[in-house]
Every structure is written in C-alpha cells, then in structure tokens.
Amino acid sequence: MVSVQPEARPTLRVAFFGTPRFAVPSLEHLLRSHHTVAGVFTQPDRPRGRGQRQSDAPVKQVARENHIPVLQPDRLQDTVVLETLRDWHVDLGVVAAYGRILPSTLLELPRFGMINVHASLLPKYRGAAPIQRAVMAGETETGITIIRLVQALDAGPMLGSATKTIETDETAEQVEHDLSFLGAALLMRVIHDITAGTAQEVIQDPAQATYAPRLTKSEGLIDWTKSAQQIHNQIRGLYPWPHAFTYLEGVRHILLESRVESTARSDSPLVSAGQILRASGDDLTVKTGDAALAILTIQPEGRRPLRTREFLAGHPARPGQVFGSP
Structure with a gap:
C-alpha cells in the first residue's frame, strides 16, 4: 500500500504592523500559527494613561515577550525600513491599527503584498475611527473587513468580512474588544486562502464609501x-x-x-x-x-x-x- 502524505502547508514569513490593544489578538494568532512573525513595526513610545508615563504599546509588549524584533520608526519612508523588510525576507505584511499610511514602496515589497484588518464593513467607515463613528451613528451592525492595501485610504480589494451586532448599550471599547478577536480569526482564514491560491478579491464600490475621521x-x-x-x-x-x-x-x-x-x-x-x-x-x-x-x-x-x-x-x-x- 502506498501512503499518501498530506500536502505541506506553506509557511510564510510575516511582518506585522500594529500598535494598540485591538491589534494584539491578530498578532497572537499569528504567533500561535505555523507561520513565522519575522518582525513587528509599531508606533514610537509615547506617554500613556492619566499619569502620562512613557510605556510600551500593547503590540510592542507582546512582541518583546515573544522575542520578536521590534522597529519603531518615526518615518516609514526611511531607507532603513525598506532594508529591514528585505533582510527579513517577508512574504506577507499584515497591518492592524498601525496608525500610519504605508508608502507604496513597502506595499509592493512582500511576495503576497500587504493586507489590512479594518474594523468596519467596508466601504462604510473608511478611516481612523470606524468603531467609534459606527457607535456614535447608532449603527446596529458592524464588522471586520480584510483588504489588500493600496495607496488610497482603506480602498483596496476586499478579501473577507465578518459581522457583529452592536447591542443597545455597548460602548466603543466593548465593540472594539469583540472585533479584535473576530478580526484575528478572519485574518487566519484569509491567509489560508492566500497561500492556497483560493483568495477572492471583491472591489469596493466607491459610491457606497463613508468616512470615519480621527476623533477630537x-x-x-x-x-x-x-x-x-x-x-x-x-x-x-x-x-x-x-x-x-x-x-x-x-x-x-x-x-x-x-x-x-x-x-x-x-x-x-x-x-x-x-x-x-x-x-x-x-x-x-x-x-x-x-x-x-x-x-x-x-x-x-x-x-x-x-x-x-x-x-x-x-x-x-x-x-x-x-x-x-x-
């Protein structure tokens, strides 16, 4: 009898871009997977909390605990950023609430491009504060959309989505918590589809786009x-x-x-x-x-x-x- 070996799952080298608590479940899911997190980009350290003490962002804390290289560039256009990604031999870039727009030179570098975990049902609520804007608008449903990153803000082809009901008294913080885990699970499914060659891209309808600008x-x-x-x-x-x-x-x-x-x-x-x-x-x-x-x-x-x-x-x-x- 000839034994048939299961087809090996491709192992990707991933660069992760994220900063706040929302991004942590996505990073942790990647760390627990068979893929390799080659390194993490996160925002520079800033004063946080009521005492405005200098402290590490949540994503940086997780990366340090898992001995993952961390970069905190002030400018993504610096040549050291591009050189680092090349040195890491990155296959895929994953972005989750990083807080900055990535330049086109980075988007084109990984073999499978860059994908983004966005906290809305695109094309609604493109921008920096999709969760808060959805709650403030009285929406009863929101979700996660994973898109391929392009230069235009949150306008790339959609690779997958998942929905969540917003309860009557839920705060933005509670919605964000649920979406962070929903997004992490969806991320792993999308990466599986990408490596299997079965990912389907759906173009966003720009006529349906709404925007969620940063809060003041x-x-x-x-x-x-x-x-x-x-x-x-x-x-x-x-x-x-x-x-x-x-x-x-x-x-x-x-x-x-x-x-x-x-x-x-x-x-x-x-x-x-x-x-x-x-x-x-x-x-x-x-x-x-x-x-x-x-x-x-x-x-x-x-x-x-x-x-x-x-x-x-x-x-x-x-x-x-x-x-x-x-």
Whole structure:
C-alpha cells in the first residue's frame, strides 16, 4: 500500500504592523500559527494613561515577550525600513491599527503584498475611527473587513468580512474588544486562502464609501438639544476616549454611562434642554431635545467615576439646574 502524505502547508514569513490593544489578538494568532512573525513595526513610545508615563504599546509588549524584533520608526519612508523588510525576507505584511499610511514602496515589497484588518464593513467607515463613528451613528451592525492595501485610504480589494451586532448599550471599547478577536480569526482564514491560491478579491464600490475621521476632544461636548438617543450614542461611542462631557455650575463632568428615557415627564416649554428634571437616590434625569436621558455613571473633574446615588450624596445637583457649555 502506498501512503499518501498530506500536502505541506506553506509557511510564510510575516511582518506585522500594529500598535494598540485591538491589534494584539491578530498578532497572537499569528504567533500561535505555523507561520513565522519575522518582525513587528509599531508606533514610537509615547506617554500613556492619566499619569502620562512613557510605556510600551500593547503590540510592542507582546512582541518583546515573544522575542520578536521590534522597529519603531518615526518615518516609514526611511531607507532603513525598506532594508529591514528585505533582510527579513517577508512574504506577507499584515497591518492592524498601525496608525500610519504605508508608502507604496513597502506595499509592493512582500511576495503576497500587504493586507489590512479594518474594523468596519467596508466601504462604510473608511478611516481612523470606524468603531467609534459606527457607535456614535447608532449603527446596529458592524464588522471586520480584510483588504489588500493600496495607496488610497482603506480602498483596496476586499478579501473577507465578518459581522457583529452592536447591542443597545455597548460602548466603543466593548465593540472594539469583540472585533479584535473576530478580526484575528478572519485574518487566519484569509491567509489560508492566500497561500492556497483560493483568495477572492471583491472591489469596493466607491459610491457606497463613508468616512470615519480621527476623533477630537472637542467632539465630546454634549449638545443637549439633540435627541436622547443621539446623546446616549455619543456617550457610548466616545468611551473610553475622549469621553462625552458637559458642564454643571462651571465644572466639567464626564458622562460614562446613560439610559434613554422614553418620556421627559415634562413637555413644558419652560423646561430647557439640559435641565435636570429629577435628582434623587439613583435617579439623575436630564431633559434632552426630544425626551430625557438618565445619567448612570458620572465623573466630576478631578474625581473618580461615581454611580448616580454616590454622586448625588456628595454633590448639590438639584432639579432646575442646567447642564451645558462652560
């Protein structure tokens, strides 16, 4: 009897480009696979956290723990970057929330090109903040799309996608966590298809493209004339950064958790948007443009986050006061 040996799986040498926590599951899946992570590119170290201490980015930490070479170039156009990729004999480049656009000289270098793990259902939400923008827009579904990188922003052919439901009260942080693992699993399937020669590319429809620009701190200021649902989505979408915030008696307050109230219990024209309707026990309810919003967790400037009961016990918020601008 002649034994038939299973066909050997091609082993790729992969260069990984990523920086934040979102990229970690993709890197870890590659490290556990039969492929070789030749090296990691990540953003230069920057101050992080409330204390603004210099610390390693999550991807760098994982790479160091696994003794993977790490490069943190200030400029991807530097010749040392191209020379390093050549020295690593890279077959495939994988990008996951790296934070910079790769120059064309890098895109063309690996044998199988460069692919990107993007946190939206492309062509919707191209850009730097797809998760936050989707939550802020009140989307009920999002997902991961893996694309072949081209010079235009997130416009390359699609190699695979996977969807995720956005629950009513999910924050951007929670959605990002789920998508990071969904993306890692999809990445491995796409790489398998690439090596097997079965990957199918689907061209994006540019007419359907929308954009998700980088977040700014000023977007956190709440406009209480908007609907309760819009403000609730803003609070969810801007958590954990840059946060949705408002002012009470000149003091900045970050709103961390909320609930839409179906009625304001006051349709009087004398009640203005942002006015506190109830402030007792666990109930801190604020008038919005269409109804009302219950604040569940709040953080006064310079303080830790507080549940409503604890906040009201130590702060003189009362009905009739108005949340608004400074």
